[in-house]
Amino acid sequence: MCQLFIQSDSSLWGSKTRSLRINGMVTSIRLERFFWGVLEEIAVRDDMTATQLITKLYLESLDAEHDMGNFTSFLRVCCSRYLSLAADGVLNRDGIEPIATLDAQQLLDQEQQQLNQRQLKPVSIHRDLQ
CATH class of the missing domain: 1.10.3990.20 (protein bp1543)
Incomplete structure (x- = not known):
């Protein structure tokens, strides 16, 4: 890994x-x-x-x-959130749409839904016992 x-x-x-x-x-x-x-x-x-x-x-x-x-730190978090939104399919990284024209509240709501779904998923930890 x-x-x-x-x-x-x-x-x-x-x-x-x-x-x-x-x-x-x-x-x-x-x-x-x-x-x-x-x-x-x-x-x-x-x-x-x-x-x-x-x-x-x-x-x-x-x-x-x-x-x-x-x-x-704020700038690092901004970058990380941008990449996370893109990875979740909430935001497209193609660069066609300016960020200023996007519906920020809708994106924030979608981001929160993604975060909630991650928190609800059971975490499975697999440890290699050697």
Whole structure:
């Protein structure tokens, strides 16, 4: 099982720091290259750069009164949720539809249904006894 992860391209977990300006303030964000790639994919869907997407996420999060004390974790979760929604078939990664045009509430409801179904499924643990 672990070979799937261990043999992957090691550059994916290498960190990359980018400097950007949010509301006139210069800041740096350090993320793994894998997450930068996902952020770029999401941004392209809405005809933005990753920097523009990050700025938009930050400002909208502040407007929603979220604590942005660990913004890089928030970005990782955004990327993971995007990929999870795509894996569950709730969101298409083809990039044709901009994220801004999607029915966010419907996607959130579908995501919650998927999470509920996962929690209801019995967990089967198979251990190799050697």
